[in-house]
Amino acid sequence: MNFDYIIVGGGSAGCILADKLSSSGKHTVLLIEAGGSDASLWYKVPIGYAKSYYDPKVNWMFYSEPEAQLNNRSVYCPRGKILGGSGAINAMIYVRGFKNDFADWASNGNPLWSYDQVLPFFKQLETHASGETEYHGGSGPIKITQMKDGAHPICNQYLAACNEIGLPLNDDFNGETPLGAGIYDINVNNGYRSSSNYEFLAKARNRSNLSIKLNTIVNKVNFNGKQAVGVNITSMGKIEDITANCEVILSAGAVHSPMILQLSGVGPRELLAKHNIDIVHELDAVGKNLQDHICASLYYEANVKTLNDDLNSLWGKAKTALNYLFFKKGLFALSVNQAGGFFKGDTNLSDPNIQLYFNPLSYQIPKDGSNNLKPEPYSGFLLAFNPCRPTSRGTIEISANDPLAKPFIRPNYLTTAHDQNEVLQGTKLMLKIMKSQTMQKITVRQTVPDYPLNTDAEIIDYFKNNSGSIYHLCGTCAMGDNPNTSVVDQYLRVHGVSNLRVIDSSIFPNVTSGNTNASTMMVALRGADMIVNSEKMQ
Ligand SMILES: Cc1cc2nc3c(=O)[nH]c(=O)nc-3n(C[C@H](O)[C@H](O)[C@H](O)COP(=O)(O)OP(=O)(O)OC[C@H]3O[C@@H](n4cnc5c(N)ncnc54)[C@H](O)[C@@H]3O)c2cc1C
Numbered sequence: 001m002n003f004d005y006i007i008v009g010g011g012s013a014g015c016i017l018a019d020k021l022s023s024s025g026k027h028t029v030l031l032i033e034a035g036g037s038d039a040s041l042w043y044k045v046p047i048g049y050a051k052s053y054y055d056p057k058v059n060w061m062f063y064s065e066p067e068a069q070l071n072n073r074s075v076y077c078p079r080g081k082i083l084g085g086s087g088a089i090n091a092m093i094y095v096r097g098f099k100n101d102f103a104d105w106a107s108n109g110n111p112l113w114s115y116d117q118v119l120p121f122f123k124q125l126e127t128h129a130s131g132e133t134e135y136h137g138g139s140g141p142i143k144i145t146q147m148k149d150g151a152h153p154i155c156n157q158y159l160a161a162c163n164e165i166g167l168p169l170n171d172d173f174n175g176e177t178p179l180g181a182g183i184y185d186i187n188v189n190n191g192y193r194s195s196s197n198y199e200f201l202a203k204a205r206n207r208s209n210l211s212i213k214l215n216t217i218v219n220k221v222n223f224n225g226k227q228a229v230g231v232n233i234t235s236m237g238k239i240e241d242i243t244a245n246c247e248v249i250l251s252a253g254a255v256h257s258p259m260i261l262q263l264s265g266v267g268p269r270e271l272l273a274k275h276n277i278d279i280v281h282e283l284d285a286v287g288k289n290l291q292d293h294i295c296a297s298l299y300y301e302a303n304v305k306t307l308n309d310d311l312n313s314l315w316g317k318a319k320t321a322l323n324y325l326f327f328k329k330g331l332f333a334l335s336v337n338q339a340g341g342f343f344k345g346d347t348n349l350s351d352p353n354i355q356l357y358f359n360p361l362s363y364q365i366p367k368d369g370s371n372n373l374k375p376e377p378y379s380g381f382l383l384a385f386n387p388c389r390p391t392s393r394g395t396i397e398i399s400a401n402d403p404l405a406k407p408f409i410r411p412n413y414l415t416t417a418h419d420q421n422e423v424l425q426g427t428k429l430m431l432k433i434m435k436s437q438t439m440q441k442i443t444v445r446q447t448v449p450d451y452p453l454n455t456d457a458e459i460i461d462y463f464k465n466n467s468g469s470i471y472h473l474c475g476t477c478a479m480g481d482n483p484n485t486s487v488v489d490q491y492l493r494v495h496g497v498s499n500l501r502v503i504d505s506s507i508f509p510n511v512t513s514g515n516t517n518a519s520t521m522m523v524a525l526r527g528a529d530m531i532v533n534s535e536k537m538q
Helices: 012-022 046-052 099-107 115-125 154-164 196-204 253-263 269-274 307-312 314-327 417-435 437-442 456-466 517-537
Strands: 002-008 029-032 126-128 142-146 180-183 210-213 216-224 227-235 238-250 294-302 339-343 354-359 380-387 395-397 408-410 443-448 500-502
Touching (some): 002 012, 002 227, 012 196, 012 210, 099 115, 115 126, 115 517, 154 180, 154 339, 154 437, 216 253, 238 517, 253 395, 294 417, 294 456, 307 314, 354 417, 380 417, 417 437, 417 456, 437 443
Parallel strands (some): 002 029, 002 238, 029 210, 126 142, 238 500
Antiparallel strands (some): 180 339, 216 227, 227 238, 294 380, 294 443
């Protein structure tokens, strides 16, 4: 079997590539996805997020190795295993990242990825509720809904509290400046998830030059010398080789793309030797530079109604369901991470360094891996934060010469003084907001932790014992011009080999400030454009 392009992984990035590379009709394209179909309504309805959170059918459900700075806790790292990938199971918050995030991408030897260069692709991606503007697209496939139209009323108290303590308000975190408190935008279209599988792939699925193989694992990339010539797959228990006439493109995400490279003989020499993998090309940076956002929440009981009231009574649940059924509105059509914003933990900074979430719902994520995500039995809400640009760096390494063996995920959270300092800044900011008269008026008590956080030591201790990933793993096949410290060049071609690219969240040289899905989709759109343009030049 042979195809012009083989795309490995049908996630946020892979679905866009499959559409764009097959659209001219000139090339045959194969999209290979380890997970299954996205047809179930559960994944289209935003509230389905809760169902997929611990579901091994659609989620790789990884855990990190015990983290030294988190008191040796392993941290949960969900990853989508379904057409649409993590974009099909994520919380749909739509934030692009800051201008300076992309300035830093550019200064890593990638001048084609400055903010000015990527903005047109962000715009191409979306149809924003406010239409075409300097910062927004008005006719792209991904539909952006402003949650301010349907957020729970208690979010206004949060905004008023921020205003009371002198924090600016912001209507658009993807506009001129991200600074301030506001209500998030989400990639939702009339009550349905608007992700790359539903918006890009859906229209491409019936093209005769596009084939999609689900429930199929790519074991490795096959090489002829240093030229990628195809992939080795396992599908329905059968192992086979498929040839790529033009290119293999890895879009398997920040955990699997470096794993596949390592299994294929492209990676750090010592690691490959340890697992008896023949070296195709030594590339030390494969699996290094892992970055993520780590967050912790504070929980409160309120004396006003919150989403807990809707979800804890039969009538409330029925009302919420009917509101969705008839009007595609309410909690089932939104994200629970409704309000938040970007703030400076230190006024001397040029950009915000703390991202906040205000959820009008209080719930504890079960730690036993069960799908028992139950709201607490009283009116509650939570405040959470994560530092925007952590400086700790981690690794992804295969644990065996086996594509199905769980990898070693070592984020090395909080290993720098910078990151520990931001934990103090973020927590103090949340406590300051909670001390405002506005929040005091509506708060009964802080429920978790059930003791005050008075000292720096108490804050750090709480964070170390209670923080978790906010699921923005990236950077493990970083883009740059130095093959000693990066994996792909700015055209997303793997250094030192030919006919092989990586196009997904693993190529981020640095994590973006904010949620990573929009930037991943932008990377895919720009990457596809580069491939199509390089064809034109040939
Ligand atoms: C629970 C959760 C919540 C999140 N919430 C948000 C949010 O609210 N907003 C936001 O912006 N971001 C969010 N994110 C992050 C965002 O979804 C990801 O950054 C983005 O989806 C990454 O896209 P990707 O294309 O790099 O990888 P993915 O979308 O993960 O796609 C990789 C695909 O490759 C497949 N694959 C892997 N290995 C193989 C193999 N060997 N063979 C075949 N196929 C393979 C996988 O099954 C998967 O479908 C969240 C992520 C998670 C997990």
